[in-house]
Amino acid sequence: MTAVHHDESARLAALHRYRILDTGPERAFDDLTLLASHICGTPMAFITLVDADRQWFKSRIGVTVPETPRAVSFCAHAILQRDLMVVPDARKDARLRDNPLVTGDPHIRFYAGAPLVTPEGHAVGAICVLDRVSRRLSPEQLAALDAIRHQAEAQLELRLHIMELEEALKARERAEAEQAALIEDLRLAHDEVKKLSALIPFCSKTQFEVTIPAVPGAIATVTDGVTQVLHAKRWPEDEIMAVELALQEAVANAIRHGCRNDPSKHVQCCVTCDDAGQVMIVVRDPGSGFDPTTVPNPVEAPNQLKPSGRGIFLINGLMDEVGFADGGRELKMRKRRSAEV
Incomplete structure (x- = not known):
């Protein structure tokens, strides 16, 4: 036995x-x-x-x-x-x-x-x-x-x-290589924004699209580009700040919820700004989407202690028009410049 x-x-x-x-x-x-x-x-x-x-x-x-x-x-x-x-x-x-x-x-x-x-x-x-x-x-x-x-x-x-x-050393080498590639992607994206920004004074209508990896540190790549566009179009400082805050929240939501903080995924941002005084921003993520109508209003008493809904509430307050498409995977928001500049 x-x-x-x-x-x-x-x-x-x-x-x-x-x-x-x-x-x-x-x-x-x-x-x-x-x-x-x-x-x-x-x-x-x-x-x-x-x-x-x-x-x-x-x-x-x-x-x-x-x-x-x-x-x-x-x-x-x-x-x-x-x-x-x-x-x-x-x-x-x-x-x-x-x-x-x-x-x-x-x-x-x-x-x-x-x-x-x-x-x-x-x-x-x-x-x-x-x-x-x-x-x-x-x-x-x-x-x-x-x-x-x-x-x-x-x-x-x-x-x-x-x-x-x-194995730990190999994993660190892979992580360092991935980090270097991410930094290079961010640098190229930021350089592209700068090139587009340099053309703004000569264009009556500005449009550019930026794709960033789903990491919080990449948000500035998008917001910096948009603020440069609005400064070149001579928007008021308070309205530039409102657009910047709304965009920060939109991209952060796309990274956190749409991409689940997975750095291998990407968020797209398309910006259109014209001399008529309005900016249109579209933020897309590859997530499963959601139904915006089910998001609770955070100012209502039953929802004040809930963590969800505050981002969308903030974006709605900062922008003139906000809408969702493609099952919640695409956020469209519009802001009009005030009459006096």
């Missing part, structure tokens, strides 16, 4: 967290196996990892097979305890005497295994020494095997930490 740990699912999760099964040889582990074999004077030594249905050898001396079924694994018994498991003669051990590795080739007689335990207390495998003749280890050999066990445990943790560090 296969020996099974009392918390087998957690033990297997701890083993798989190391991501070491079926990996190639590593000198750090091979050196420990060689050291255990020499100190204990045995022809066979392994570092084993006990999976659900197999015993896999991370390092091995004295055998060529990479794994064995768990049902014949001596180490499957060793991981059920925390101290060393020592079997002087497997033929006399009730757990092992009928094991085919005892009754048949390679006719194992002696076994000593030290379980490899994670910091959380899960035994994932063992470092062990074996012989084809019955024998015992001296107290010094047993102490050395236990010390080698601690080194093997430390190597497992070190290997995991190195992998996690490498």
Whole structure:
């Protein structure tokens, strides 16, 4: 019968967290196996990892097979305890005497295994020494095997930490590359606004469209362009501020609600301004949309403590006309300049 740990699912999760099964040889582990074999004077030594249905050898001396079924694994018994498991003669051990590795080739007689335990207390495998003749280890050999066990445990943790560090560095490199691309997109968008703004004094009607990534820091790219347009058209300062505030709120809503703050998504802004004294702004987002008629009025008593509805209320107060299209994904707002400039 296969020996099974009392918390087998957690033990297997701890083993798989190391991501070491079926990996190639590593000198750090091979050196420990060689050291255990020499100190204990045995022809066979392994570092084993006990999976659900197999015993896999991370390092091995004295055998060529990479794994064995768990049902014949001596180490499957060793991981059920925390101290060393020592079997002087497997033929006399009730757990092992009928094991085919005892009754048949390679006719194992002696076994000593030290379980490899994670910091959380899960035994994932063992470092062990074996012989084809019955024998015992001296107290010094047993102490050395236990010390080698601690080194093997430390190597497992070190290997995991190195992998996690490498992955973190790669993630940081990707994030830095994405940030650099975002900055370049913003710079190009801002340069485009400047080019368009330079043409404003020579145009009776100004129209431009800007697409920005869905990050709050990009809002200024749009608002700066619109305020430059309105200054060039000699709009009053208070009305420029009203348009700027309304636009800030509209783009912020598009980023927060339409794009769900996902920087891989984008918000479009189209601006038309003419000498007749009006500006039309259209803000589009790729979201699922909403029904503007269901948005509560924040000044009504039942809604005063609700967080929703204030942005649309503010935009309606700052602009002359506000409307929605495309299922709420497109906001259109218009502002007329006062008669006296």
